[in-house]
Amino acid sequence: MKCSEFLHELTNYLDGVLDETTKVELENHLSWCHNCYVVCDTTKKTIEIYRDSQLYELPEDLRTRLRSAIMTKCQQQKRRGPESV
Amino acid sequence: MGAIQNKLEGPVSDELTLVQAAKKGDDSAFEELVRRYDRNVFRIAQHITQNREDAEDVVQEAFLKAYGNLAKFQEQSKFYTWLVRIAVNEALMKLRRRKPERTVSLDEEIKTEDDSLPREIADWSPNPEQQYSQAELREILSKTIQGLPPGFRTVFVLRDVEGLSTEETAAALELSVPAVKSRLLRARLQLRERLGRFFQKRESGDGDQ
Numbered sequence: 001m002k003c004s005e006f007l008h009e010l011t012n013y014l015d016g017v018l019d020e021t022t023k024v025e026l027e028n029h030l031s032w033c034h035n036c037y038v039v040c041d042t043t044k045k046t047i048e049i050y051r052d053s054q055l056y057e058l059p060e061d062l063r064t065r066l067r068s069a070i071m072t073k074c075q076q077q078k079r080r081g082p083e084s085v
Numbered sequence: 086m087g088a089i090q091n092k093l094e095g096p097v098s099d100e101l102t103l104v105q106a107a108k109k110g111d112d113s114a115f116e117e118l119v120r121r122y123d124r125n126v127f128r129i130a131q132h133i134t135q136n137r138e139d140a141e142d143v144v145q146e147a148f149l150k151a152y153g154n155l156a157k158f159q160e161q162s163k164f165y166t167w168l169v170r171i172a173v174n175e176a177l178m179k180l181r182r183r184k185p186e187r188t189v190s191l192d193e194e195i196k197t198e199d200d201s202l203p204r205e206i207a208d209w210s211p212n213p214e215q216q217y218s219q220a221e222l223r224e225i226l227s228k229t230i231q232g233l234p235p236g237f238r239t240v241f242v243l244r245d246v247e248g249l250s251t252e253e254t255a256a257a258l259e260l261s262v263p264a265v266k267s268r269l270l271r272a273r274l275q276l277r278e279r280l281g282r283f284f285q286k287r288e289s290g291d292g293d294q
Contacts, residue, residue: 011270015251035206039277042209042284046277047245049214053226055246056131056140058124066127066144067119073145074112074152 001029006036014044104164108155115155119148122165125247126172132242133176135231136183143179147172162256166249169257173239180235213284229279233272240265241272 006029012018013026030037058066100121106114123144130143150171151158158167214222230238243254244265255265 007270011266011273014273038206038208039274042281043273043277045209045213045284046273046280049222049280050226050230050241050246050276051248053223055223055226056128058127062141063123066141067116067123070119070145070148070152071112071116073149074115077149077153078110078112 001025003029003033003036006030006033007039010040010043013040014047100164101160104155104158104160107152108158115152118151118164118168122168123148125165126168129169129172129239129242129247130176132230132246133173133235133239134179134183136179139176139179139183143172143175146175150175163253166253166257169243169247169249170259173243173257177235207281207285209281209284210286213280216284225280225283229276232279233275237268237272237275240268241276244269245273 006026009018009022009026013023018026030040100118103114103118103121107118126144126147127140130147131137131140134140134143147168151164151168154171158164210216217225230241233241239258240254240260243249243257244251249257251262251265251269254260254269255262258265260268
């Protein structure tokens with residue numbers, strides 16, 4: 001497997017959807033190509049850092065306020081009838 | 086090095102029961118759906134609009150639209166995927182209104198460099214996120230993802246932050262599966278490269294304090 005082929009399969013590899021043969025070839029490539037190993041490892045870390053970051057959490061007070069506003073508007077909409085959306 | 090594990094999702098059958106009850110006019114069932122997904126919609130909306138007030142508006146408008154169009158929801162897809170599609174469209178509309186000088190579309194072909202290997206390959210320090218305080222880290226992550234085109238960051242957020250499958254992401258964005266995969270790869274690589282500026286291994290004598 002060449003570096004460009006590794007890159008082409010990287011997303012499938014990280015998502016765990018590679019067929020067994022390609023996965024073995026890719027891991028074999030990673031065992032000797034340090035650059036691709038680093039790219040793979042740091043890309044995986046990038047995903048994990050974002051996934052675990054709790055970026056843009058909705059504060060509980062705002063959440064309550066939004067939900068209450070949504071339900072009030074829904075009920076107003078229901079009273080006006082379905083054609084008014 | 087193994088595959089990334091996705092976040093667990095709530096039971097789908099339970100979701101369908103709530104949707105069917107809401108369709109029959111049970112507002113408490115709809116409120117339960119709001120409770121279940123408001124955090125996700127808010128996160129997606131703020132990632133796309135990069136603006137908190139806009140994200141609040143998107144949450145309200147998306148749920149209101151879902152409520153008004155519930156009768157049209159076919160139940161062949163998951164309610165959440167359908168809701169995400171509505172929310173993404175609302176968020177993109179906000180973005181267009183705020184930045185009319187720039188085309189904002191998920192359909193446009195995004196011009197990028199070729200698929201050659203990344204230029205920056207320096208390794209990161211172990212547990213790089215621990216070099217920063219929570220607030221600093223959030224600032225870094227937020228600024229970094231803001232630099233991606235909306236079409237890239239939307240795919241990344243749905244797929245990697247919210248844990249939708251590739252097929253669900255494609256359905257929510259009305260893109261093909263290959264288009265989602267291609268954007269996801271580019272988004273992941275671009276974020277990796279940009280984060281590298283903050284997370285790279287320091288030269289000896291500059292770390293371990």
